[in-house]
Amino acid sequence: MFDHSRGVLFPSRLPAFHRFAPPQAAEELVQWFWLPEWNLEPGVVSRQTVVSYPALNLVIEPRGVSLVGATTRMSERTLQGSGWAVGALLRPAAVHTLTSDASSLVDTEQSFRAPDLHAQVVAAMGSASDRHEKAVDIFARWLNTRAGSIPSVVQHANTMPKVLIGEGGANTPAEAAVRLAVSLRTLQRMTHRYIGLPPAAIIRRRRLQDAAHVVREQPSVSLATIAAELGYTDHAHLTGDFRSVLGFTPSDYRTESS
Known part of the structure; x- marks a missing residue:
């Protein structure tokens, strides 16, 4: 499962x-x-x-x-x-x-x-x-x-994980707010209260998890393709996200995990 x-x-x-x-x-x-x-x-x-x-x-x-x-x-x-x-x-x-x-x-x-x-x-x-x-x-x-x-207010907040980190999750805080039928400010308050991070940071973390999985499990797929498919601006954006959170580049990770 x-x-x-x-x-x-x-x-x-x-x-x-x-x-x-x-x-x-x-x-x-x-x-x-x-x-x-x-x-x-x-x-x-x-x-x-x-x-x-x-x-x-x-x-x-x-x-x-x-x-x-x-x-x-x-x-x-x-x-x-x-x-x-x-x-x-x-x-x-x-x-x-x-x-x-x-x-x-x-x-x-x-x-x-x-x-x-x-x-x-x-x-x-x-x-x-x-x-x-x-x-x-x-x-x-x-x-x-x-x-x-x-x-009831907490029941509504309970739908956040699916929208923010679930499969097919929102790509931007604005999209997440629309899916949850709340204002962007309300979404920010919800994530602060129940997760402690802003919506954009939560979405970035999900995207980085997905990127790391594909980099490791699909070595034949180019990093540029992975970046495009996961919503990164370009290859450099993907590399920057890896460096800032993980401390190494996608290329280095692919080599070490192979």
């Missing part, structure tokens, strides 16, 4: 990684759940490099629970030994119940107090069978209970 590698710059370096559609109880709250696990030999290091989706995540790990904000740059994490995480890519309806200021979390994370949720997910992940499904079900039910009834 999901492309597990979208947003991951070097999929061959991934440990075991899964994405799950949310159970019905959490469909209005979560875009999907994600779950990496690793058990590396002593001395082995796995360096994960990701262009994250422009959204907040609630993440459970053995050490605790964190609310992670949207990012404006590439993120890296070095894995060693063994471990796991269970994360939820949040929709506005869930963000509404967890923080009143998504913009304060941009490029950072904060500890989130949810001891019962943490204990139950840790116990589920320690089971031998169906641990992924059990952990996701516990997580979904906890979010659903916390959210309760979703206000």
Whole structure:
């Protein structure tokens, strides 16, 4: 159902990684759940490099629970030994119940107090069978209970992810505003409240994810063609976007990922 590698710059370096559609109880709250696990030999290091989706995540790990904000740059994490995480890519309806200021979390994370949720997910992940499904079900039910009834204004905001980062998403903030039947100013307030980034930055991030995927997976397609098909002004615009967020050019990325 999901492309597990979208947003991951070097999929061959991934440990075991899964994405799950949310159970019905959490469909209005979560875009999907994600779950990496690793058990590396002593001395082995796995360096994960990701262009994250422009959204907040609630993440459970053995050490605790964190609310992670949207990012404006590439993120890296070095894995060693063994471990796991269970994360939820949040929709506005869930963000509404967890923080009143998504913009304060941009490029950072904060500890989130949810001891019962943490204990139950840790116990589920320690089971031998169906641990992924059990952990996701516990997580979904906890979010659903916390959210309760979703206000109508938040339900409207919940349509933003599809318009801004979904397949066939809007190419400009103005187009996104039209699709959502709101003014551009209202759209800006919505993204600030529930994601923490302006609409243009969210669209750029989706386009960069798409570009990285095509550069890596379709080596025969020219960079100029990729730029044109994804709405970049030209090849130089694509290269500039890569440099500013990732720190390298599309050509360098294509070479390293081949």
